[in-house]
Amino acid sequence: MAILIDENSKVVVQGITGREGQFHALRNRDYGTKIVAGTRPGKGGEQVESIPIFNTVQEAIEETGANVALTFVPPAFAKDAVLEAAYADCQLIVCITEGIPAKDEAEMYNLIKNNTKSKLLGPNCPGLISPGKSNVGIMPHEITLPGNVGVVSRSGTLTYQAVHELTQLNIGQSTCIGIGGDPVPGMSFIDILKEFQEDDETNAIVMIGEIGGTAEEEAAEYIKNNISKPVVSYIAGVTAPPGKKMGHAGAIVSGNKGTAKAKMESLEEAGVLVVSNPTKIGKAVKEVM
């Protein structure tokens, strides 16, 4: 099963003619992902390494049956691209673009929620991979292994670290997801936890958070009441000075909430096994499985 994407997902890449878009589209296709189309206004009818390009997502869906959009469109145009995919009824939109203004994120999140059925992952995220089936994003698939642990994280490279720790111990993953660290991410920890809980192939969940915001605290509350599968968690930023902005627009400590300590405590209270160091994730998962 895996969640959100599997071997049947058909992907349209928005911004396929750009450097990043093209590189990752081809890399994902080499992995076995069904990259069926690309879009670039004004370049409809052309091809990128035999992947057909369309002017709009609507056309791409009609012609190829694409159901997932992967977006590499630059920040200034990302909101319109994501909304275009949503209004064309894409089931899932994965937005990799970094540096989108918060106002654009807030507006597109609410427009999608109020007017469409699409799910949005990101922006500013590494995407997701269901090992052995499909890779929609920029994660290095070499470090993944098919299996039964679901991984969800706000940070890109920390996701890789966690997956690496699991694979080293021969623990495979059902789906690995980076939700992104921006102020208004599409799918939240809770949305992903819900999907993992319902997925037959996922037996345990790794959740990686970081300082700032209250997403981890909200996830802890949700886990307490709704998740029966074992959860292992790591929170980055224990030693980060309060109030400093550390790269991710999201990582701002505010008030009592948002500190690593507060997050760890609420997760522990929800029955989550919290580790102090990302390299301990593998062993901890072994313990709870």
Add this chain to the structure above:
Amino acid sequence: MDLFEYQGKSLYANYDIAHPNSFLVNKIEDLEQGFNLNYPVVVKAQVQVGGRGKAGGIKLATNNDELITHTNEILGMDIKGHTVEKILIEEASDIKEEYYLSFTLDRSEKKYLMMLSAKGGMDIEAVAEENPDDLTMIHIDPSKELDEAVLIDAITNSKLNQDYQSDLVAIITRLFKLFISGDCDLVEVNPLAITSSGVMALDSKVSLDMNAKYRHENFDQIEKDIPIPPSEKSAKEKGLNFIKLDGSVGIIGNGAGLVMSTLDVVAEYGGSAANFLDIGGGAKAETVSAALEVLETDDSVSSVFINIFGGITRCDLVAQGIVEATKGKDLKWPIVIRLDGTNATEGLKILRDNPNEKIIITETMNEAAELSVKGNR
């Protein structure tokens, strides 16, 4: 990016938001130029820290002599570690009532949040805690327009002076426009006051969303006018995300999450980080050399830990950058390196082919943390 009061007020001017007439002073001689203000005036230290009034950073002047005395006193003053480099001189307002207003993003609700209170001019956090009913909180759907009826309700519920309802609606609408069209993360006015010359925003706390820089010509100048430590400045020019910290282990990594985590692991092994330095995704060899150069300017560094997990970033390019920056050099400190992910094998080979006795290659993040803490002593 947090702005100084005077910068926030210059944005008020762009959005036609009423605020006191003022004059900005960088040095005492500026006062000689003459300015068009009526006494009494308020002399306000421009610092990005709360409690400047209590620290003596805000003074009232009723004539030119007092103005010169206060300006001399406050310029260069140290307020909680912040040196006063600029002073805003403003016409004093005859205040009748003081309110609080702010617009920000509520990340949990994924909506904008307006907060309004009749108890302005004081510590709003205390009001929120002790008398939460005195703080009206209203969520605004970012996909919709701000409804005037909602504002009128908020003004009524907050028990603001109804005689000024239409003026309040007007100024709040303009402040919201600044928040939205100006791409602000925060617009906070405390106090929003009723004065003898009408409703005015007497203070400003504005923070800009720098992701929106590309669509605002003025962001660049505003950014230049905010002083940052020299090391952070040189890092910024090189496209690096650098924050100075108090410890002695220099940290270089890719991705904010991994770097934060590296700080934590170093702490677990008894060390403490000298900095946070994120080379970002897709870093090239030059980026890595630049990162090492930045650390060279920092005397508190006594060992360096480079922690890379390649995704978009390629480990071979990182290794090349390390070699370029260190080749034939007598390094000031040991560099402990951990490379994993995309092209790690190639990267490690480059490092082994170009040995330097101060460079230590490790297999894991823990081992690297341990060695960088040890190398430190």
